[in-house]
Structure formats: C-alpha cells, structure tokens
Amino acid sequence: MSIWQSVRMALDAILSNKMRSFLTMLGIIIGVVALVVLVSLVTSTSDSVTSQVEALGRNLLNVSVLDDKENPIKLSELRDIADLPEIRAAAPLAQFSATGKNGHTDEDLNVYGTTAAYGEIQGLELEGGRFLKTTDVDNSAYVAVLSHDAADALFGRTDVTGESFSLDGRTFKAVGVLEEDDSAFAMLLGTKNVYIPYTVAERMSPAAAAVSTLYASAEDEDSMDDAEAALDDWLLHRLKLDEDAYMLINQSSIMDAMGTIQQTLAYLLGGIAAISLLVGGIGIMNIMLVSVTERTREIGIRKAIGAGRGSIMLQFLTEALMVSLLGCLIGIALSWVILQIVTFAARSIELTFTMSAGVVALAVGFSVAIGVLFGIYPAHKAAAKHPIEALHYEG
Amino acid sequence: MAEIIRLTDVCKTYSIGGEEVRALDHACLTIRDGEFVGIVGPSGSGKSTLMNIVGCLDVADSGEYLLDGQSIANYSERELARIRNRKIGFVFQSFNLLPKMSAEENVELPLIYQGVRASERRRRVAEALERVELSARAKHKPFELSGGQQQRVAVARALVTRPSLLLADEPTGNLDSKTGMEIMRLFHELHASGNTIVLITHDENVARQASRRVHILDGRVREVEA
Structure with missing residues (x-):
C-alpha cells in the first residue's frame, strides 16, 4: 500500500469523526502555540534589546569611580x-x-x-x-x-x-x-x-x-x-x-550575559511548552487506542481481504501522525496570528515579534516525533489483531 | 482439471476454557478448478474452522493444505495476507462492508492492498460492479443499500481481484428468501462463467443448489453423492 493511500485513509478517518479529531488535535495545537509564541516572544524581545545595546557600542568600557x-x-x-x-x-x-x-x-x-x-x-x-x-x-x-x-x-x-x-x-x-x-x-x-x-x-x-x-x-x-x-x-x-574603589563594566560582557539569559529563558519556556506537547501526544495515544478497539471489525475485514500487518500498522500510524501534524499546522497559523496581534499591541515601543524558521522547524519536528512515538503502540496493537477474532468482534 | 484445493489429514484443535475442542479431525477435501461445492454442517460441526483454514485466515495444526498447488504450512502472517488478497475472495454472512466507504471504495480496497494503479483500479471496479448489476449505486454507502445490494457489493469486492477461489460463508443467512435466491442466482452465473465457488452453509436447501455437496460433522468431512 502506498503512502498516499494511507494518507487518504487517515484523512477519511479523521474527517469522519471531526469533533473527536479536533479535540485530540487541541492538545497539540495548544502545545505548539505555547512553544512557538513563547520562544518567539523571548527571541524577538532579546534580539531587539541586543541590537539596541549593540548600538551603544560593543567596544565600550564604562568606569565608575566609587x-x-x-x-x-x-x-x-x-x-x-x-x-x-x-x-x-x-x-x-x-x-x-x-x-x-x-x-x-x-x-x-x-x-x-x-x-x-x-x-x-x-x-x-x-x-x-x-x-x-x-x-x-x-x-x-x-x-x-x-x-x-x-x-x-x-x-x-x-x-x-x-x-x-x-x-x-x-x-x-x-x-x-x-x-x-x-x-x-x-x-x-x-x-x-x-x-x-x-x-x-x-x-x-x-x-x-x-x-x-x-x-x-x-x-x-x-x-x-x-x-x-x-x-x-x-x-x-x-x-x-x-x-x-571602582567598577569597570565591559559592554560586550553585558551582551554575552544577556545572550546567556535569553538562551536560558528560551530553553526554559520551550521546555515547558514541550511538556504540554507531550501531554497532547498522550491524548493522541489515548484516542488512537479507543479508535483501534472501536474499529476492530474494520481491521478484521481489511485483514480478510488482504491487508498485511504492515498496511494496518501504516494506516494507524499515519492517522496518528496526521492528527499531530494537522494540529501542528493549525498551531503555527494560530501562533502567527497571535504574534501579529502582539506586534500591533506593542507598536508604540517599536517591537516586531516574528516567528523564526528555527522555531517552526522545531515545532514540526517535535510534532512528528510525538505523532510517531505515541502512534506506534496503538498501531502495533491494531496490526497484531488476529483476523478471525477481529472479524467476530461485536462492538 | 487442475486442483485448486487439496486438504490432507488436516487437524485443528482449540482450547476453550481449558477444554480441548477438536474442530477438524483428519479432514480431507479436494476441490477442482471450476467446481461449485457446497459444504453443509450444523453449527459446531467445524465448518467455520474449515472455512478459516481454506481461506488462509488460520493455519492447521497438522496435515497438508495445498492451494493452487502451493503448500500453506509455515507461511508468515504477511504471506498469508498476500495469499488472501490474491487468491481468495470472501463473501460473509453479515456482508462485512466498511460502513464509511461507498460501494465502489469498498470494492476498490483489495486492489489498493495489491498495489494496482489507480486507472486500472477504476476500470476493474467498474467491471466488477457491472458484473453484479450495481453500477448505478456505485457512490452509495452501505447503509443506503438494501441487504441484497450490500451482499452484491461484497461479491463484487470478492471478484475484483480475479481470485482462484470464491469463498462464501452463509451468504444468504441474513437475507430474506427472495433476495437469497437472487444471490444464489448470481453465484450460479459466476459458476457458469468459470469461477470456482465454495459455499458454506447449514441449510441443506441452499447447499443442494451446488453441483457437489460435502458434509461436515464433528470435524469429519464426508462427500455426499448427488
């Protein structure tokens, strides 16, 4: 079975249960929004501060005699x-x-x-x-x-x-x-x-x-x-x-310190957001397990007409991955809207909040990893079902 | 004529609640290309087990099963799925169509698992639906079809891969007698055009329509002279 076929089957399954799919996605959406918005806020703010400090001169020494x-x-x-x-x-x-x-x-x-x-x-x-x-x-x-x-x-x-x-x-x-x-x-x-x-x-x-x-x-x-x-x-x-008796401040060491603080903050907030993404992943696994049980008969039928373990595995794994990726895309779009609104609200202090390609890539990568990680167990459970028992399942 | 199925001394034992149940006891059966065989037996006689083994949904404990001259022992699950996909067309008592797919999508499914190209799939699905006279209802979902129509979709799904063997398990069991007759007429037509059909039923009247009858009782298979 081709990837394209499994994507189509996954989409059909997701669309046939819109409310449930959306609620499952919501966990990922919130996680991605938290990740992208928080990291973007930190990096945009500190980029702007850094450039202003830089304008003060990176080769500046300041002495206060006490x-x-x-x-x-x-x-x-x-x-x-x-x-x-x-x-x-x-x-x-x-x-x-x-x-x-x-x-x-x-x-x-x-x-x-x-x-x-x-x-x-x-x-x-x-x-x-x-x-x-x-x-x-x-x-x-x-x-x-x-x-x-x-x-x-x-x-x-x-x-x-x-x-x-x-x-x-x-x-x-x-x-x-x-x-x-x-x-x-x-x-x-x-x-x-x-x-x-x-x-x-x-x-x-x-x-x-x-x-x-x-x-x-x-x-x-x-x-x-x-x-x-x-x-x-x-x-x-x-x-x-x-x-x-005196204080000597090196402007570039301030810059370095600020860089470290910014990075720590980004990691910290990113980490918290990653935890919420993880929770979203558990939600996906939960719903996929329910879905596998509900669709036991469907799995039996598919196996009887010739779907192998691999095809069933691919179908359910693709479904988990699609839920997580769709959630991720919606989350990124939502993050963009939120950052536009924040930028508009902060226009008086001339701060522009932008989404870096890096954080988008991070969000997509994380969502894919979560879709696969939390999709594998339910998909395996589906693929391992015995065709005869699955066919006689009365759900 | 070539042998499609040859079962030799096939045994299968289940343990249900700690008790050993011998579902098949040294069963022997040979079915040739183009035959229409009815397998009759009361419930608990082992006919479901026989169908599962013939249909490659399960493997025998002992004995030999040759399908199209190929021995089915020691195959992996993956290979069994492949054989089911290419050589066997199932028709079930409860139709077993996927409820969220239209008739044509249901018929298309085995071809997807076979990896047939889209244009070829479309052609063969149309052909199979034509064969069961349901072209007009191709876009309908199972719940929009009558029982008889659903079973005809299931027959089309079984036919679409051009299998060596059409395996029908109580195909008229969920239908009223008039629609049951229609489905049987369809099987006769398919038999006439060269398909090999194995029909499993508890109903002697249905089985009598087959060109050859086999009885199964307590796991033992016995030919019935016509």
Whole structure:
C-alpha cells in the first residue's frame, strides 16, 4: 500500500469523526502555540534589546569611580588613559540637571560635561552642526550640543546651530544638534540632553569636580579583553590597589550575559511548552487506542481481504501522525496570528515579534516525533489483531 | 482439471476454557478448478474452522493444505495476507462492508492492498460492479443499500481481484428468501462463467443448489453423492 493511500485513509478517518479529531488535535495545537509564541516572544524581545545595546557600542568600557582615595582623577589624566596602546579613546562624563532657557521657554535638561572623544566613543550621530571639539574643552568655551528633543523643547525646532540659549543663567551657543534617538534605552534615560565641555561643567556643578564616570573604547571588538585588562591595571594602580574603589563594566560582557539569559529563558519556556506537547501526544495515544478497539471489525475485514500487518500498522500510524501534524499546522497559523496581534499591541515601543524558521522547524519536528512515538503502540496493537477474532468482534 | 484445493489429514484443535475442542479431525477435501461445492454442517460441526483454514485466515495444526498447488504450512502472517488478497475472495454472512466507504471504495480496497494503479483500479471496479448489476449505486454507502445490494457489493469486492477461489460463508443467512435466491442466482452465473465457488452453509436447501455437496460433522468431512 502506498503512502498516499494511507494518507487518504487517515484523512477519511479523521474527517469522519471531526469533533473527536479536533479535540485530540487541541492538545497539540495548544502545545505548539505555547512553544512557538513563547520562544518567539523571548527571541524577538532579546534580539531587539541586543541590537539596541549593540548600538551603544560593543567596544565600550564604562568606569565608575566609587572611592578616589582623597586624590580625585583629573581631566588631564584621561589623556594618560587614552595613551594606553590598547585604548583608542577615553572621555569623562559628568551629569547634572539644569534649567535651559530660551526667550520665555523654560525646560529642565540633562546636562553632560564631557570631551570631544565622547561623541566618537558613543557613536553619536549629528543632525546638524558639529560635536564638541578639543579646543572647546581647552578654552572652556560656552558652546553646547543639544539632543533632538532638547532643541525641540527649547526652540520648537531643531535647526538651531549658531543660536544662543541659557543654562542656569549662563549663555551658551548651540554648535550642533544630535539625531533623534528613539531607542528604549534613550526613553529610559531621558531624551532632553545637552552636552557641554567638561571644563565648563566643572564651573557649574560639583558633579564635575572630579572625574567619577568615564567611558573608553577599545580599538575593536576583538581587543576588548586586552583593553579591559589595561584599563583595569591603570585604575588599580591609580586607586592604590583597591579593587573595590571602582567598577569597570565591559559592554560586550553585558551582551554575552544577556545572550546567556535569553538562551536560558528560551530553553526554559520551550521546555515547558514541550511538556504540554507531550501531554497532547498522550491524548493522541489515548484516542488512537479507543479508535483501534472501536474499529476492530474494520481491521478484521481489511485483514480478510488482504491487508498485511504492515498496511494496518501504516494506516494507524499515519492517522496518528496526521492528527499531530494537522494540529501542528493549525498551531503555527494560530501562533502567527497571535504574534501579529502582539506586534500591533506593542507598536508604540517599536517591537516586531516574528516567528523564526528555527522555531517552526522545531515545532514540526517535535510534532512528528510525538505523532510517531505515541502512534506506534496503538498501531502495533491494531496490526497484531488476529483476523478471525477481529472479524467476530461485536462492538 | 487442475486442483485448486487439496486438504490432507488436516487437524485443528482449540482450547476453550481449558477444554480441548477438536474442530477438524483428519479432514480431507479436494476441490477442482471450476467446481461449485457446497459444504453443509450444523453449527459446531467445524465448518467455520474449515472455512478459516481454506481461506488462509488460520493455519492447521497438522496435515497438508495445498492451494493452487502451493503448500500453506509455515507461511508468515504477511504471506498469508498476500495469499488472501490474491487468491481468495470472501463473501460473509453479515456482508462485512466498511460502513464509511461507498460501494465502489469498498470494492476498490483489495486492489489498493495489491498495489494496482489507480486507472486500472477504476476500470476493474467498474467491471466488477457491472458484473453484479450495481453500477448505478456505485457512490452509495452501505447503509443506503438494501441487504441484497450490500451482499452484491461484497461479491463484487470478492471478484475484483480475479481470485482462484470464491469463498462464501452463509451468504444468504441474513437475507430474506427472495433476495437469497437472487444471490444464489448470481453465484450460479459466476459458476457458469468459470469461477470456482465454495459455499458454506447449514441449510441443506441452499447447499443442494451446488453441483457437489460435502458434509461436515464433528470435524469429519464426508462427500455426499448427488
């Protein structure tokens, strides 16, 4: 008997008992939806987060000084760090809030005091004008670079290069405007930012009196570990060999950690979903066993007119497999619909939930395995029936 | 004429509830090509066991059974299924059609197990249904057919593989006498066109219509002179 014939027979059997077939499939449908949706949610979310972290720079080192041992790190020492052969650039960051004023518009702004290197380290993109220059820092020039939202808040527009505004009463000239940053991180940290020379920040806020936060970049991603070691070595010696006096964070190690968390989460949720698929498989076996008993006479007739063990086995195994595969296809379609709905609901945070080919393949593979695994015993039971007894079965 | 069936000293014992029942006791029987043989016996005489063995649904404990010159001892279940499929056409008392399939699908089934191609299957199914004069009801399911029609579908299913032997077990048992007569007339026609038919019955009147009668009693087979 050909595969095609057994598929046809299986379809006939499934369709002749629609309600029962559907309920049996439901176990598989729920299992597949759980598997595909959960895994897709985890991978899509973390892909999006990963790409945003990646946008922050994969070759970024971040230092927080917790205890400067009565000897604050000076701006001039940043040059020593930048001169380390493993480090490409280093920049301090001092943050405080200030009130920005333009005409009658008042706005609370995040002010960052930093140097020219910061723009390059963070990969900041400009919409117009320029970023801070080393001469601005050296001359303590009252110039500022505004974020897109800060410019919009103060001026109501963003082509404001060359115009003046005030920060806590001091007059600054806007020299550049950054491109709009709508990443989830920017939303979290605030988007109304102003960047001014570190030397000017020193005069405006005690936060800039000593360098307590600094960023450094490695030559490239591959030399991150060397750069981290070199910076760590420099800090250790600078801060009297007290390794608790500072915190050095390697952006790529965050990425690695996030990758591990994402994978663990995907395995965990996938595992839970797999258990529900397994339960669906037991449902298939249960119904197949009932069906084999109910159809004992049919098996007897088929055997009498010449169906061998193999044909009967194939017929019932195909039926179990079809139930599980049809359930799987319905489940995948349903998962797609659910992910579309979630994507629509989450459109404000610009997250797109997609189904990866990998998880679809996993669901199909798992369903096939379950159909075969839980179909074999009932199919064997059907095939092993003795034709005479089966023919005389009164069910 | 060639021998289709030769049973020599065939014995079969069942144990029912710990008690040994000798269903066939050194049974001997020879049936030639083109014969129409009626096997008559009361219930419990062993005729069902005889039919099961002749029909290759069961294997004898001892003795020899040659079907078409082939010995049926020591065959695997798979091979027995193949022989049933190709050499024997069954007609049962209770029709035994698959209730969810139409008449033509029921007739087609043995050909599917034989692996016959679809176009050839269609041709032969149409031919077999034509033979039993049911072409018009090919698409009907068994429950839409009368008892006599169902039995004719069963005959068509038995004929469609062009078997060496048509094995009918009480084919008129579930039919009223008029339809029973119709089915018997069909068997006569099939016999006339060269088919070998073995008809098993408890009814002497039915058996009398066969060209040769064999009695079975307590597992022993005895020829009846016509």
